[in-house]
Amino acid sequence: MIRGVAVSPGVVVAKAYCLDEVFVQLPTAKLTAADISLELSRFQQACDGAADELKDLIETVSHDIGEPESAIFQAQLVMLRDRAFVDKVKTYIVESQEDAASCLHRTMREYEELFSKIEDEYLRERLVDLRDVVARVQHQLSEGSPPELPETDGPVIIVAEELLPSQTVRFDDIDIAGIATERGGQTSHAAIIARSMGIPAVSGIPKIRDQVSNGDTIALDGRQGCLIVNPGPEAEAAYRKLEREFFDLKDYLIENRDQLAVTRDGVAIELLANINTVEDAQAATDVGAQGIGLFRTEYLFMTHPGIPTEEEQFEAYAKTVNASPLGRLTIRTLDLGGDKTVPYLGDHREANPFMGWRSIRMSIEHPDFFRKQVRAILRAAAEGEVRMMFPMISTVEELRRVNRMVWQVEEQLDKDGIAHGKAQLGMMIEVPAAAVCIEHFLDHTDFVSVGTNDLIQYLMAADRDNSRVAHLCDPLNPASLCLLRQVIEACQRRGKPVSVCGEMAGRPRCVLALLAFGLTSFSMSPAFVPIVKELVHSLDFSLIRELGDEILLRRSSTQVGSFLDKVLQEVNPRLAALDVQHGV
Structure with a gap:
């Protein structure tokens, strides 16, 4: 048995599909x-x-x-x-x-x-x-089409040293049942991709490519964070039984798609979805989400052969609005940098790209480029209820500057006689400085969305994609929870809508903690909407709210996790199988 980091729950048995082999050996x-x-x-x-x-x-x-x-x-x-x-x-x-x-x-x-x-x-x-x-x-x-990947016979488990966003573009025709990577932790892109697809995944497996070959049979347990290569008959039969139980539970939960997310004591909880494409928006509708809380626009740029024109962006955004649940769409402006790059924004090699020239900083430095995206978003806002959200805001000055840029674009669209809508302007809380001084920002934003993936890695000074330190990015560590509670309560005092759109929003134990702090809006991968809805149906909000102080009495993520394990077992024990095991 090979152990790694549990990043997306579930059990699957399938053949290995090694990326470095299939992308080179044509x-x-x-x-x-x-x-x-x-x-x-x-x-x-x-x-x-x-x-x-x-x-x-x-x-x-x-x-x-x-x-x-x-x-x-x-x-x-x-x-x-x-x-x-x-x-x-x-x-x-x-x-x-x-x-x-x-x-x-x-x-x-x-x-x-x-x-x-x-x-x-x-x-x-x-x-x-x-x-x-x-x-x-x-x-x-290949006459304008990417070379075809070797055909697969049934579902496969993607095996790679690292899984980058740009690689996933070619996965449309592959029946992916699981993911196993050497690099990454619970909030790495491999983990995010796996959760968005609702499939099991394990990361942080040392030298995985030396241990797995194309075509090997793999039994992968995304909750325990382990896998077996070419298991014997008894082990394979045991894992296939667990696999059937996992999918039977998911099939049962999808039946709640038409039900409202309301607690037993009548409190409505907003469940939104995180998406990359218009197809994802349709998937969000199919699982019963109430809107889109995060549309990652950078994937449009990363998959385009050049630079998307304003018209191409407008068409993509308008289609996504129309495919979104209830026509509600929150569009995040371009969040490039780190491991999401496009060559036309320059060859900027940095010692620490995640803390360098990226995201809104990049947009501010290229105002014409940014304004083109803003124009497209505002035009699409005429199609439905559209909100615009700025990533990685660090200072009040940044927020005020991008707000002014949007207002200027609105004025120009009016002068040009171009139809457009009115979008609420929000900010993401990903930088600890913005979280600590949240009160300073609330006069300048219509809403707040907390991106816990980046916020926690910056708070803990630990790269979430580095398996050697990824354990420090545990969302249940007391420092992260204290900061999240501070942000949630500050927004509620000022009457500002606040949601969490990081991977915490789709993990049952984490959802319990956030509910205890008073959060009532969550945005997650579409695959997790039925799971969180089932959790909401199982609890009394007033009773969970009483646990906020008790959670923060714990002094370590292990203690917090153990406490929330017990709460989940009391509320809905079946859902424990759909969360990664704490501490793995």
Whole structure:
């Protein structure tokens, strides 16, 4: 048995699908002598197409963002025009009589070996640019569609050293039953992706790629934080029984989709959903969410081949409003940086990107870029009840500045005679400084949403994606709970709507703590809406409210977790199976 960090509950048995293998090992096609000249021509056309794509991108980035930020694409264009690289691929096509894609990747592997021997760190990092060039040519070779991933026979467990947001774009056609990664903790992107899909996941497994091969059978327990590779017949049968029980419980809970989230003593609790796409918005409607509490707009930018135009953004936002439950949508402005990057905003390598130039700081530095998104959001606001939310606000000055920018855009839309709606403006509490001084911000915001994932990692000075310190980001640690209670109570005193949109909002034990502090609005992955609704139906709000002080008497996350375990067992013991085990 291999142990890691429990990040998304549930049990599953399926075949391993190792990302580094499937993304590199593409099938090779042998050519006849007559096909070689056609393949050479096809490769050259792909290179020309990639070059045209880069030229368009350089022009767009230079116009929309700035000349310096287009330098990375200019460098890639130089690489693409390097005769040594291009001629090497052509030579392999002729000599090996293999297809252009295979020869392209063969050449890429040779360059990777050469770059690995370079001592200069800056030059080594240029390999990233070369990989991007190869990806663009590959995209052209596949006639505008990404190369197909190997077919899978039934559901699979994704196995990877790390799972990045950009990689998930290609998962649409894969039946993913679970996720296992080496890096990451309970609020890592692998965990967030798993919870959004409602599937089990385990992270923090040392050297997982040395222990698992493509096609291995894996029994994965996302609640206990463990997995078994190629289990014996008895162990596999036991895990398959647990798997059936897990899915039977989820199927039972989905039946509450049309019921209101009201406690036994009549208190209404607002259950919203976190989404990335219009398809997610429809999923939120299907599970009975009451609106969208967080629409992550950065995924639109990360999956676009260039920079989304204002019209493209407007269409995406308008479709999402119309697909959202009750037409209620909270749109977060661009939250790039950290591990969510796009090359056209510059090649800014930082020692600690999560605490550097990211999110609203990036938007403020590129006002025209930011205003284009704001225009699209305001235009979409005419379609329904839309709110606009600013991420990673650190100071009152930042908040006032972005508010003014939105008001200026509204005035310009009026002058231009362009139809738009009126959006409430809110802020996310992710930076401890903003949480500590929450009272200073409340005069300048219509609502508050607490992003507990980032707030806790900043509060604890621990990278949530680093498995060696991710345990410090336990949401039940007393420091985090004290700060959350302070924010919730401050907002309620001032009559400002407040919700939690981090992963805490979908974990039954954490929900109990937040309810005890008086919170009545939660935004979570759609898959967790039925679970939290079932919890709400099982409790008396007035009795849970009496536990607030008692929770904070505990001096460690272990003590808090044990206390909430007992409360959950009393309220609804079945839901314990749908929460990760505390302390794992």
